[in-house]
Amino acid sequence: MSDLSRLDLLRFLERVQKQDLARTRRWIQEEQQRARAEAQRAAAPKAEPKTWRAYVPADARQTVELHRVECRIEHPELDTREITATEARKLREMGAEMSCQQCQASEAAP
Ligand SMILES: [Zn+2]
Incomplete structure:
Protein backbone atom coordinates (compact mmCIF):
# COMPACT_ATOMS: atom_id res chain seq x y z
CA MET A 1 0.00 0.00 0.00
CA SER A 2 2.86 2.31 0.68
CA ASP A 3 3.72 2.23 -3.07
CA LEU A 4 0.46 3.95 -3.92
CA SER A 5 0.50 7.70 -3.65
CA ARG A 6 -2.52 9.70 -2.59
CA LEU A 7 -2.83 10.75 -6.24
CA ASP A 8 -2.91 7.09 -7.37
CA LEU A 9 -5.72 6.41 -4.92
CA LEU A 10 -7.72 9.39 -6.14
CA ARG A 11 -7.30 8.25 -9.77
CA PHE A 12 -8.43 4.77 -8.81
CA LEU A 13 -11.49 6.28 -7.09
CA GLU A 14 -12.17 8.37 -10.20
CA ARG A 15 -12.13 5.22 -12.43
CA VAL A 16 -14.55 3.43 -10.12
CA GLN A 17 -16.90 6.42 -10.08
CA LYS A 18 -16.77 6.71 -13.90
CA GLN A 19 -17.76 3.03 -14.15
CA ASP A 20 -20.59 3.60 -11.67
CA LEU A 21 -21.80 6.62 -13.66
CA ALA A 22 -21.70 4.64 -16.94
CA ARG A 23 -23.72 1.85 -15.33
CA THR A 24 -26.29 4.29 -13.93
CA ARG A 25 -26.65 5.91 -17.37
CA ARG A 26 -27.21 2.44 -18.89
CA TRP A 27 -29.93 1.79 -16.31
CA ILE A 28 -31.54 5.14 -17.17
CA GLN A 29 -31.55 4.24 -20.89
CA GLU A 30 -33.06 0.81 -20.19
CA GLU A 31 -35.74 2.38 -17.98
CA GLN A 32 -36.58 4.95 -20.67
CA GLN A 33 -36.88 2.18 -23.29
CA ARG A 34 -39.16 0.22 -20.94
CA ALA A 35 -41.34 3.30 -20.36
CA ARG A 36 -41.59 4.00 -24.12
CA ALA A 37 -42.53 0.36 -24.87
CA GLU A 38 -45.16 0.43 -22.10
CA ALA A 39 -46.64 3.69 -23.45
CA GLN A 40 -46.83 2.18 -26.96
CA ARG A 41 -48.59 -0.92 -25.60
CA ALA A 42 -51.08 1.25 -23.69
CA ALA A 43 -51.79 3.37 -26.79
CA ALA A 44 -52.32 0.38 -29.11
CA PRO A 45 -55.99 -0.30 -29.80
CA LYS A 46 -57.32 -3.38 -28.04
ZN1 LIG B 1 -77.93 -19.36 -28.70
Whole structure:
Protein backbone atom coordinates (compact mmCIF):
# COMPACT_ATOMS: atom_id res chain seq x y z
CA MET A 1 0.00 0.00 0.00
CA SER A 2 2.86 2.31 0.68
CA ASP A 3 3.72 2.23 -3.07
CA LEU A 4 0.46 3.95 -3.92
CA SER A 5 0.50 7.70 -3.65
CA ARG A 6 -2.52 9.70 -2.59
CA LEU A 7 -2.83 10.75 -6.24
CA ASP A 8 -2.91 7.09 -7.37
CA LEU A 9 -5.72 6.41 -4.92
CA LEU A 10 -7.72 9.39 -6.14
CA ARG A 11 -7.30 8.25 -9.77
CA PHE A 12 -8.43 4.77 -8.81
CA LEU A 13 -11.49 6.28 -7.09
CA GLU A 14 -12.17 8.37 -10.20
CA ARG A 15 -12.13 5.22 -12.43
CA VAL A 16 -14.55 3.43 -10.12
CA GLN A 17 -16.90 6.42 -10.08
CA LYS A 18 -16.77 6.71 -13.90
CA GLN A 19 -17.76 3.03 -14.15
CA ASP A 20 -20.59 3.60 -11.67
CA LEU A 21 -21.80 6.62 -13.66
CA ALA A 22 -21.70 4.64 -16.94
CA ARG A 23 -23.72 1.85 -15.33
CA THR A 24 -26.29 4.29 -13.93
CA ARG A 25 -26.65 5.91 -17.37
CA ARG A 26 -27.21 2.44 -18.89
CA TRP A 27 -29.93 1.79 -16.31
CA ILE A 28 -31.54 5.14 -17.17
CA GLN A 29 -31.55 4.24 -20.89
CA GLU A 30 -33.06 0.81 -20.19
CA GLU A 31 -35.74 2.38 -17.98
CA GLN A 32 -36.58 4.95 -20.67
CA GLN A 33 -36.88 2.18 -23.29
CA ARG A 34 -39.16 0.22 -20.94
CA ALA A 35 -41.34 3.30 -20.36
CA ARG A 36 -41.59 4.00 -24.12
CA ALA A 37 -42.53 0.36 -24.87
CA GLU A 38 -45.16 0.43 -22.10
CA ALA A 39 -46.64 3.69 -23.45
CA GLN A 40 -46.83 2.18 -26.96
CA ARG A 41 -48.59 -0.92 -25.60
CA ALA A 42 -51.08 1.25 -23.69
CA ALA A 43 -51.79 3.37 -26.79
CA ALA A 44 -52.32 0.38 -29.11
CA PRO A 45 -55.99 -0.30 -29.80
CA LYS A 46 -57.32 -3.38 -28.04
CA ALA A 47 -58.57 -6.16 -30.29
CA GLU A 48 -62.35 -6.48 -30.16
CA PRO A 49 -63.29 -9.63 -28.22
CA LYS A 50 -65.02 -12.47 -30.05
CA THR A 51 -68.30 -12.60 -28.15
CA TRP A 52 -70.49 -14.14 -30.86
CA ARG A 53 -70.56 -17.43 -32.71
CA ALA A 54 -71.74 -17.85 -36.29
CA TYR A 55 -72.97 -21.19 -37.64
CA VAL A 56 -72.51 -21.11 -41.38
CA PRO A 57 -74.36 -23.71 -43.46
CA ALA A 58 -72.53 -25.26 -46.40
CA ASP A 59 -75.47 -24.29 -48.58
CA ALA A 60 -75.15 -20.54 -49.08
CA ARG A 61 -78.94 -20.26 -49.56
CA GLN A 62 -79.50 -21.31 -45.96
CA THR A 63 -79.36 -18.82 -43.12
CA VAL A 64 -76.33 -18.13 -40.92
CA GLU A 65 -77.21 -18.53 -37.22
CA LEU A 66 -75.81 -16.18 -34.60
CA HIS A 67 -75.40 -17.07 -30.91
CA ARG A 68 -73.47 -15.65 -28.04
CA VAL A 69 -70.24 -17.59 -27.46
CA GLU A 70 -71.48 -18.92 -24.11
CA CYS A 71 -74.62 -20.42 -25.72
CA ARG A 72 -74.96 -24.19 -25.31
CA ILE A 73 -76.68 -24.75 -28.65
CA GLU A 74 -74.30 -26.61 -30.95
CA HIS A 75 -74.46 -27.47 -34.61
CA PRO A 76 -71.47 -29.77 -35.18
CA GLU A 77 -72.59 -30.31 -38.77
CA LEU A 78 -72.14 -26.61 -39.56
CA ASP A 79 -69.01 -24.54 -40.04
CA THR A 80 -68.51 -22.59 -36.81
CA ARG A 81 -66.70 -19.31 -36.34
CA GLU A 82 -66.23 -17.09 -33.30
CA ILE A 83 -66.67 -13.48 -34.32
CA THR A 84 -66.78 -9.97 -32.87
CA ALA A 85 -69.98 -7.99 -32.22
CA THR A 86 -69.10 -5.82 -35.23
CA GLU A 87 -68.90 -8.88 -37.49
CA ALA A 88 -72.14 -10.23 -35.98
CA ARG A 89 -73.89 -6.91 -36.69
CA LYS A 90 -72.80 -7.10 -40.35
CA LEU A 91 -74.06 -10.69 -40.65
CA ARG A 92 -77.36 -9.66 -39.04
CA GLU A 93 -77.76 -6.87 -41.58
CA MET A 94 -77.19 -9.50 -44.28
CA GLY A 95 -80.05 -11.58 -42.87
CA ALA A 96 -78.45 -13.88 -40.29
CA GLU A 97 -80.89 -15.61 -37.92
CA MET A 98 -80.48 -14.69 -34.27
CA SER A 99 -83.57 -15.80 -32.37
CA CYS A 100 -82.24 -18.33 -29.86
CA GLN A 101 -84.13 -19.19 -26.63
CA GLN A 102 -80.91 -20.42 -24.98
CA CYS A 103 -78.74 -17.34 -25.28
CA GLN A 104 -81.52 -14.88 -26.19
CA ALA A 105 -79.33 -13.63 -28.96
CA SER A 106 -82.11 -11.46 -30.39
CA GLU A 107 -82.34 -9.49 -27.13
CA ALA A 108 -78.58 -9.07 -26.99
CA ALA A 109 -78.49 -7.93 -30.60
CA PRO A 110 -75.02 -6.71 -31.49
ZN1 LIG B 1 -77.93 -19.36 -28.70
